[in-house]
Amino acid sequence: LPNCSIISQDDFFKPESEVDIDDRGFLQYDVLDALYMEKMVSNIHSWMTNPVLTGNSESMHDSLNGTEVHILIVEGFLLYNYEPLNEVWDIKYFLTIPYEECKKRRSSRVYKPADPPGYFDGHVWPMYLEHRREMEEKTSDIVYLDGTKSQEELFSQVHNDIVQDLKKTKVSGSSGNWFVGRQ
Numbered sequence: 001l002p003n004c005s006i007i008s009q010d011d012f013f014k015p016e017s018e019v020d021i022d023d024r025g026f027l028q029y030d031v032l033d034a035l036y037m038e039k040m041v042s043n044i045h046s047w048m049t050n051p052v053l054t055g056n057s058e059s060m061h062d063s064l065n066g067t068e069v070h071i072l073i074v075e076g077f078l079l080y081n082y083e084p085l086n087e088v089w090d091i092k093y094f095l096t097i098p099y100e101e102c103k104k105r106r107s108s109r110v111y112k113p114a115d116p117p118g119y120f121d122g123h124v125w126p127m128y129l130e131h132r133r134e135m136e137e138k139t140s141d142i143v144y145l146d147g148t149k150s151q152e153e154l155f156s157q158v159h160n161d162i163v164q165d166l167k168k169t170k171v172s173g174s175s176g177n178w179f180v181g182r183q
């Protein structure tokens with residue numbers, strides 16, 4: 001994709017000392033309060049005003065219909081439950097995997113701090129279910145993707161969608177910047 005930048009929600013986690021702990025001793029990471037969301041929104045708005053390329057993105061002077069288009073991919077686990085971001089997205093993706101697969105993939109990840117025993121069933125999965133219910137109540141137009149498909153297949157589907165949508169934008173004559181959420 002041309003002129004593509006990425007913002008990752010995980011880069012906005014508060015330090016451990018500022019994250020709440022529940023009565024079982026579980027740090028409450030899987031809630032919006034564990035993140036500096038205002039800072040994330042402000043970074044997104046800065047990009048909207050001036051779409052500079054971030055870190056590993058490629059600059060391509062590939063233009064669609066003579067208009068230079070910039071694309072921002074925002075990836076994270078709690079994007080669609082935060083009101084101030086609701087108006088930002090052009091396309092919203094939500095990757096789903098079943099409980100067992102999620103537990104298996106999670107067990108191979110090492111976060112800092114690492115998950116204590118019982119954290120997935122005691123905090124991560126219940127918070128996911130709660131946020132998903134809330135998201136489905138409040139947000140529409142989400143494209144659900146089956147996260148058990150191969151990464152290549154998922155990539156290709158998303159890439160094709162974006163290219164097609166950009167072509168439509170081109171036909172309708174509007175221009176500007178694009179925001180893609182990936183949760």
Ligand SMILES: Nc1ncnc2c1ncn2[C@@H]1O[C@H](COP(=O)(O)OP(=O)(O)OP(=O)(O)O)[C@@H](O)[C@H]1O
Binds near residue numbers: 077147150
């Ligand atoms: N489509 C897929 N098929 C098989 N394995 C996958 C797929 N997508 C991701 N994985 C694996 O699952 C693990 C977690 O993936 P990933 O980092 O994308 O999850 P995540 O939900 O974004 O986690 P986090 O938000 O904490 O970074 C990794 O080991 C990754 O290689």
Ligand SMILES: NC(=O)c1ccc[n+]([C@@H]2O[C@H](CO)[C@@H](O)[C@H]2O)c1
Binds near residue numbers: 010030077111
């Ligand atoms: N990146 C971090 O600081 C951090 C620390 C502890 C836990 N997590 C987990 O990241 C996931 C989202 O990507 C959440 O499920 C957090 O539990 C992240």
